[in-house]
Every structure is written in C-alpha cells, then in structure tokens.
Amino acid sequence: MTDFSSTQATPPPPRGLRSAGITAGIVAIAVVLAGTYWRMHESAQAHEWAETQSTPTVRLITPKPSGASDELVQPGTIEAWTSARLFARVPGYVRAWYADIGAHVAAGAPLGAIDTPELDQQIIQARATLVRVKAEATLARTTAARWTDLLKSHSVSQQETDEKNANAATHVAAVAEAQANLGRLLAMKAYATIRAPFAGTVTLRNADIGDLVGPGSTNQNPMFAMADGHRLRVYVSVPQQYAPLMHSGLSARLTAPAWPGRNFEAKLVDQSGAINPQTGALQVQLVMDNADGALRPGGFAQVHFDVPVPAGRLNVPSSALILRGGGVKVATVDASGKVHFATVTIAQDQGNSVEISSGLKPGEKVIDSPPDSLLEGETVHVAHG
CATH class of the missing domain: 1.10.287 (Helix Hairpins)
Structure with a gap:
C-alpha cells in the first residue's frame, strides 16, 4: 500500500500572511536605520561638543602706545651694603641667645652661645x-x-x-x-660664641635653646643674619638699548611706596658689563646713603634715570608676558583665531605693565594671562565682554 502523505506538496500560505510579513520586515529595517542615524547624529554632536570644550578660551587686549619721556623708570632691588648669615661652625647645642631680630649690635658683640x-x-x-x-x-x-x-x-x-x-x-x-x-x-x-662680624641690625634669628646645630646636624639654617643698612646697594636691570647711557657716576632718584612724595638720591657705581640673554637687560648697581633707615634692605623701589626715552613703544600688562626659553614672549591671535608667539624686548618695567620696544606691532591682539599649555598655531576661542 503506497503512503502519499510524504509526497504531498505543502499548500502556500495565504496572501494576507505574506503581506503582513513583508510589512513587518520593512518596519524592522526602518527602526534599525532610524537608530543608526540617531546614534551617528548624537556622536557628531558629542564630537563637536568635545572639540568646543578642548578649544582654549582667552581674553584679548590691544597694546596701548606710550609717549616720549625724559626719564627711564625701572624697578630696583634694595640690598644692604654689608650683610652676613652666621652659621654654627662647631657641633653642639644652643645654650643661650643674646640678641633677637631688630636688635642693633656692635661689632664683636655676642649673639648666641653653644654647648660643645x-x-x-x-x-x-x-x-x-x-x-x-x-x-x-x-x-x-x-x-x-x-x-x-x-x-x-x-x-x-x-x-x-x-x-x-x-x-x-x-x-x-x-x-x-x-x-x-x-x-x-x-x-x-x-666659635662656640656667635659674634657679630660688624655693627648692624639682627635681621634673623633661628637659634632656640636646646637646638642641635653645627656640622652633622639636620639643622643647616643660619643661626643669625645681620645687615648694615646705613648705606644701600640698589640693583636695576636696564634694557640693553639704554646700556650705552649707563656710566659710573650717573645720578638717579628712587621713589618707594612707603614714602609717597619723597625722593632718594643714588649714584651708579658698577655694571655687570654683559647683557643677560634671558632678560635682554644690563644689571647696574647704585649706592645711596640711608642714615635715617627710611629704606629697608630686601625692599623694592622705582629708579628714575635722567635719560631720554623715545616714543613709539607699546604698553602691555605684565600678565601677558611669557617667560620661556629664547627670551620674553607674548602670544598674539590672528584674524583666523590662531595663536602666534612673538619675542619682544622690554624697554621699561613699570610693575603691573611693561613697555615693549620691539617684537610687537600696533593693533595686534595680545592674549592676557595665556595658559601654559598654549601652542603655536593653536586655535582659540576669544571671550567677549
């Protein structure tokens, strides 16, 4: 007997079921395509946001031109004519100290004693x-x-x-x-008795009774420091274009924030004889009398030299300066928003601002307080307001 059930053809599905299957497939493909597009759109937005966030935001300034002047003004560092730091020459323990900061002592006066x-x-x-x-x-x-x-x-x-x-x-x-x-x-x-090497003022005392001092101890700080401020040295960095005008005997006057309206007379006595390649300046030394002790060693003053200063320089804030290898620089931004570094020459340091004599053109846009990570050719975002 023959079994026809195994050879009988399967009847085709109804037409309605075929249409429903096709529709479901189309919907599934559309969902996949829509999801892919959405993810690509989100990825592009995220990339754009990341690029925006990674672009540095900077504030620009426009250098201001300065006029001519009949004097050169530079900051100066004040130091005592004679100063010394006194260390323990022998190992031992501090037994006593006889003078504290501010004490006026004679030459040879005992300042401290060490048990040895x-x-x-x-x-x-x-x-x-x-x-x-x-x-x-x-x-x-x-x-x-x-x-x-x-x-x-x-x-x-x-x-x-x-x-x-x-x-x-x-x-x-x-x-x-x-x-x-x-x-x-x-x-x-x-040496167990620390004595003043000259008449002056004690400016530092690091000695306390019982301290272990001297060679071999962990305390390598000076026990005392002294200064004689009756005469003062004033060190000034003068821009190299004014170096030929600096000579021994040149008069200068000092002004100090602590003494508004008062002028202190000084004279140039020495100069370094070489331009510092890092600053492009010549260091000069002035000397002045300070019998009344008005100025203190370690302080600062504005030094006024009676030399002509030409016009045509540009004034920028000191915060715009970049101190890197190769001299002093400023960062400028061109019309396309790209950064360029320019090496400049400081003609005059006015404290909060400096006058630039070369390396910068009028109208250039300079970045104020540039970040350390800024690179040549980098694109920046300019903050407004």
Whole structure:
C-alpha cells in the first residue's frame, strides 16, 4: 500500500500572511536605520561638543602706545651694603641667645652661645697629650745630651749618639704638633660664641635653646643674619638699548611706596658689563646713603634715570608676558583665531605693565594671562565682554 502523505506538496500560505510579513520586515529595517542615524547624529554632536570644550578660551587686549619721556623708570632691588648669615661652625647645642631680630649690635658683640661637650673632651685630651709629649721630649733631650758627653770619652758609638739626637728631635716635633692641635681645638671652641662680624641690625634669628646645630646636624639654617643698612646697594636691570647711557657716576632718584612724595638720591657705581640673554637687560648697581633707615634692605623701589626715552613703544600688562626659553614672549591671535608667539624686548618695567620696544606691532591682539599649555598655531576661542 503506497503512503502519499510524504509526497504531498505543502499548500502556500495565504496572501494576507505574506503581506503582513513583508510589512513587518520593512518596519524592522526602518527602526534599525532610524537608530543608526540617531546614534551617528548624537556622536557628531558629542564630537563637536568635545572639540568646543578642548578649544582654549582667552581674553584679548590691544597694546596701548606710550609717549616720549625724559626719564627711564625701572624697578630696583634694595640690598644692604654689608650683610652676613652666621652659621654654627662647631657641633653642639644652643645654650643661650643674646640678641633677637631688630636688635642693633656692635661689632664683636655676642649673639648666641653653644654647648660643645664633644669638643670640650677633645680639648682635655689634647692638653693631656701635650703634657705627655713635653715630658717625653724632655727625657729625649736629656738622653741625647748624656750620649753626646759619653761620645767624647768613646764610651758609646757615634751611631748610638746620632740615634738619641734624632729621637730627641722627633719628640720636639711631637710637642709642636700637639701644641698646634690644641690651638686648633681652642680656635674651634671660640666659635662656640656667635659674634657679630660688624655693627648692624639682627635681621634673623633661628637659634632656640636646646637646638642641635653645627656640622652633622639636620639643622643647616643660619643661626643669625645681620645687615648694615646705613648705606644701600640698589640693583636695576636696564634694557640693553639704554646700556650705552649707563656710566659710573650717573645720578638717579628712587621713589618707594612707603614714602609717597619723597625722593632718594643714588649714584651708579658698577655694571655687570654683559647683557643677560634671558632678560635682554644690563644689571647696574647704585649706592645711596640711608642714615635715617627710611629704606629697608630686601625692599623694592622705582629708579628714575635722567635719560631720554623715545616714543613709539607699546604698553602691555605684565600678565601677558611669557617667560620661556629664547627670551620674553607674548602670544598674539590672528584674524583666523590662531595663536602666534612673538619675542619682544622690554624697554621699561613699570610693575603691573611693561613697555615693549620691539617684537610687537600696533593693533595686534595680545592674549592676557595665556595658559601654559598654549601652542603655536593653536586655535582659540576669544571671550567677549
């Protein structure tokens, strides 16, 4: 009997089911395409946002032209004519201090004292050694003299006599060596008292009773510092274009914030003789009397030189300067928003601002307070307002 069930064809699905399947496929493809488009759109927006966030935002300034002047004004650093930092020369413990900051002391006045127990024991040992070698030298000289007398009667040989004399000379040398060693230790002991090297004012005291000081201690700071401010040195960095005008005896006047309306007279006495390649300036030294102590060492003042200053320079805030290798620079921005670095020459430092004599053109846009990460050719976003 033949089984026709295995060979009978499967009837086709109804037309309505086929249409529904096609529609469902189209909808699924549309959903996939829509999702892909949305993700690509979101990715593009995220990329655009990231690029916007990574672009530095800067504030621009326009350099202002400055007029001509009959004087050059530069900041100066004030230092005492004589100053010293006093360190502990011997190891030990601070026993006492006799002068605090602000004290006026005479030359040689004691400022502090150090207990030196180890050094004291070395001195005792050196004195004992000196006593011993002196006794040995006395015996050696006596023996040598006796052998010399015996040699006259041929009771001893010349060789033995020479040996005794050489031994006596050796002991005499040992005495000199012991005396020198004791003198060295006593000289070191003298350093246990810290004394003022000159008449002046104590400007620093790091010594407290009980502190371990001197070589071998962890405290390597000076115990005291002193300054004599009756005369002052003033150091000024002068732009190199004014270097030919700087000469010994050139008069200058100083103004200080603490003394508005008062002028202090000074004279140029020395100059470095070379231009600093980092700053493009010549360092000069002025000297001035300060008998009333009005100006303090370590302070700053504006130094006015009576030399002509031409017009045509540009004024920018000091915050726009970039101190990198190759000199002082400023960052400018062109019309397309790209950064360019320009090496400039500072003609005059006015504290909060500087005058530029070269490297910058009128009308150029300069970045104020440029970030350290700024690169040549980098695109920036300009902040307005």
